[in-house]
Amino acid sequence: MLWQRLRRTLGLDTLDDEYRFADDPRVGHIAASRVAEKWVKTTCGYCSVGCGMLVGLREGKAVTVRGNPDHPVNRGKLCPKGLSEHHILDAPGRATQPLLRKHGKLEPVSWDEALQAMLGAFQRIQQKYGAEALGVISTGQLVTEEFYTLGKLVQLGLRTRNFDGNTTLCMASAVSGYKLSFGSDGPPGSYSDMETADVILLIGANIADNHPILCQRLERNRMRNANCTVIAVDPRVTKTAMLADVHLPVKPRSDIALLNGIAHILIRDGLIDHDYIQQHTRHFDEFAAYVAGFTPQHVAQVTGLSEEQITRTAHLYGKAKAAFIGWTMGVNHSTQGAVTVTAINNLALITGNLGRAGAAPFSITGQCNAMGTREAGFTSALPGYRKFDDAEHRRQLAALWQIDEARIPTARGLAYPDIIEGAVTGSIKALWFIATNPVVSFPNYYVLEHALRNVEFLVVQDGFHPTPTSDFAHLVLPAAIWGEKEGTYTNSERRISKANVLVPPPGEARTDFDIFLAIAEKLGLREELFPGWTSTHDAYAEWQRVSAGRMCDYSGISWRQIEEEGGVQWGGERLYADGHFATADGRATLHCVPCLPFQEQPDHEYELVLNTGRTVEHWHTRTKTAAVPMLNNMVPTAWLEMNPVDAQRLQLRPHDRINVISRRSSVRNLELRITEIVAPGQVFMPFHFAETNSNRVTLGAFDPISREPNFKQCAVRVEKYVRTLH
């Protein structure tokens, strides 16, 4: 040891062996530390693009990742998070044993004791306060098989309807919007539409940062079609705005006015598809009358765009042979999120831009398997896009599960924000969080903290510990993460892909599936709910039967087929090709959507509008990406973007340390980036950082339909940070 150190100090040893290169039979010349013995196909576990990857294993460790060149989604390419994904499997900070709080301290316990304590507490609380005093918050991070299992366990086993997912912080507005317009959830288009559309309208979607692998579709489209126009609608000059042909710098939350204004011009100038409207939609006359008020002049005033910009956009969209509208959080993270989605759908419907190649309204989802939980979950709907209030749907499920129909709830329970509110007001007494980190991701932190401190028993099931949320837990259950379990993810374009096991979970950590089965076992319900199940494949087989005949029909898609074809899209390449929608009369609904100002307008005290968002280097609350040194080194801290006009007014200089203050609380000691990326009067900060948590200042306002939080606009002021002694 000493000799080695001396040799290193003298430079006789330069770690040549560690830094050696070798020839990998598959990838050629590469650092020897990355040479694999075996390759496993899997799907990326970060975002919902759903890239196929090949992970190289050597001596039981994942040593390298390559994009799968045969995968239709990414064609061999990966973003920086995907390219370094193998590093999270031996990252520090993993939860490796169950921890139970005893005398105020989390102490290691056996799985048996942990689950006994969990169910003991749940039973005590449910007996005392009623079954629905238990709230369960799941995630978009599990495999579909696990969601399906968890849904049955919570609703039928733990008998609480107060079950929701962090997907409500993400895509709930898209779900609600699709249901309002088309009668069912289900993104109608495919990524390939981005390659064939003549016009691609991206609204509140910064795909270059958040879904970078989709950008190659736009590039391909340009190479194929010189007239292809990409239009980015965003108040901020995002990376996506830079790659677009046209950037529409709208004022915050004026997107509805823009959409209605486009509809107005389309109708006025006869750029609509009368046949489609007549055959496949309803309420057109009301709609046309309503948008008549959205004159270019009015819309220009609301959006801050010129009339010429609005008219040109409308004409581009209306004259396109195929037009595509993609959106993400800029639309969803709003108190008007669900209806904004319907306003987008309106445009597609009146122009017949639906169900054809290149023509679709399309939500670009967030988490790797948010789609899976929408389809197989048992939160805002019954599995298989079934409805709680539909007796026939409940009967179908009761028959499939061979249970009494009365056990299936007839209405959904509380949504995520209402569960948190319940915990504050005292109707929720126990909480179980699965693979999510609300302390960083939920708006208005102090209300959440109140909820976490208020409940009598808090279970946090996560792959990592400590996390800001697990610090509050009474019980921490260590779970397997991506790469340690098998199942399927469904991506934004409804493509079911397979995630496979690369390494075993660390320590005593178990897959979420095993944890759910063990809980069912302890409840004495394992045989009834999960008869003969030993692996996620058993769950998949049942889910196939449950989804059979539904829009999201998995029944004909086997795991083997998924593996072989690099994923299979349920519903084919696009939905509604026949113009028949999932409504009683088969027609889609046109909605009249008012454009309301966002709730917390700036005033003389809080004079700036705070916008939040992501960076390409990090994933959500950084639980994973902060543990990958390469990614964390790239962007180790948050910052606040401010226009030079505001900076001058506030006498702030580049790189000043500042505090962001809202009516609720403040984010302290942030670095200031003075930049023309943001408009005067607006500021932006990334939300990934627990240390400077944007949700200390964000607003606890929620969409009345989807219950999605309004993360995107709140009023703040910015002050110089002054170092204090404590």
Next chain:
Amino acid sequence: MSLPLEERARVATMHDIVRLTEQEQDYPAANAGLLSPLPLLPSRPLREGEQYRFHFNMTKCIGCRSCEIACNEQNGNPASIQWRRVGEIEGGTYPDTHRHYLSMGCNHCLDAECLKGCPVAAYTKDPVTGIVLHSAQACIGCQYCVWNCPYSVPQFNAERGVVGKCDMCHGRLTDGLEPACVNACPEAAIEIEIVNKTAWRIDYAAAESPGMPAAGHTISTTRITLPTAASARLERVDTGHIRPEHAHLSLVYMTTMIQAATGALLAALVAHRTSPLLCLLLFVVAAIGLNISVLHLGRPAYAWRALKMWRRSWLSREVLCFGLFFVALSLFTTANCWAGLNSQAKHVLSLPALALPAATLQPIGWLAAVLGIAGTLASAFIYLVPARPSWNMVHTPLDFLLSAALLGTALLPCLDWLARHVAALRMPATQPAPALPVWPTVVAAALVLTNQFVRLMRLRWSAQFEHRATVSLLGTHALRPALLASLMSATAAGVFALCGAFGFAVVMAFASVLLSRYLFFVSVVPLNMALTFTGGGKH
């Protein structure tokens, strides 16, 4: 390496992971989904006078940074080292804002400065491909290349003790595969192409870009396609993130000690104060300085290799001069001591007259002094690199020479005093020597201060960003006290010398030179490509 890469790609048995280079007609099914039907590698062999280069298409880059991760994974580098880096530049006024990205590895320059400065010839420009290759085996970790490169491309890996850099994935190219960054880019924004070296030397305008140092100095070969619409002036976003550079403490001590020894030797020769004991003390000072210097190297055991490129590298020349200086000083000291011993021993027993005659003794001393000065100048020339603008000024050699004068003239009276007192212990009868003059120290201190002051003023009012950034760094809370202390101790050294208090003067002189040398190293702002807002100022 002269085979057409594309042809090799097609005959290679590589798995299709890397088949980006294959042509559509051969693999229709596989290529149906590929972004670029064009190969990202040249499709013909290199001809005479040509080399490979990177082409970076700024209009395609979306700033996703996949290339950086792919590079680190390919080369097995830790997170702290990035051979490929992405930077951000921005300009315009909202909403007509322009943001663009730079993704750069090594520019494989026609006149690579890293290569010219290397004292051990660890760098070679591959005669076939033109790739600037670096050998970790030959490298001794002196980091001179890090200072020389205007793009801050070579990076020192402290864990290994050697430098490393982008080699255009030479090993992959040999296999007919595109480099890892080219392979990873989802937008096909990076590719390898062929450049005619003569034509490029005449017109390298396509290498210039906002956010990049001027290409002319080393003739970067990377071609950059700039957005045509960008009428706005695009500027770096990382300029507020300038961090202090490495202090290189061993070099701070080494240069100070050697300059002190050189200065004192010269002063001693002029003042005819070359008693054996004094020579011995000087020898000790020089020996400590030289021994500390090897600690700067990542691989001290191979310090001797640094002599190799004395024809080309100032670092080699410095090592050579100081090596010879040390030999001459040793000889001078030994001979002096021998002569001293001899003269004393004569009284007791008669030793053979082995000592060198006094006539040859003095020239050896002068030779040592000249070598010391030459070494000090060679030392200073190491820092005269365009890539480090605040070093690359006449003030650097001036400071080194003046520091030698200040330290030497302050040190000599002290060493002389010490030598006399030790000698007096044995032979109390010797008569006191006349006091050494104080004016040289006072003048040296004044000149040192003037030089520092003029340098600071020139930096402060310079048109070059890196110059002004050095002054900004010196003005930070962390460095300003050191700057003030350095200037004040130089003043104090002069004042103490004026009072004849050489004991205090020498302490102040050393404090001043050590501090200013420390600041010299930490406050330099190297030329670099633009980096990102949060990643600015570091590699």
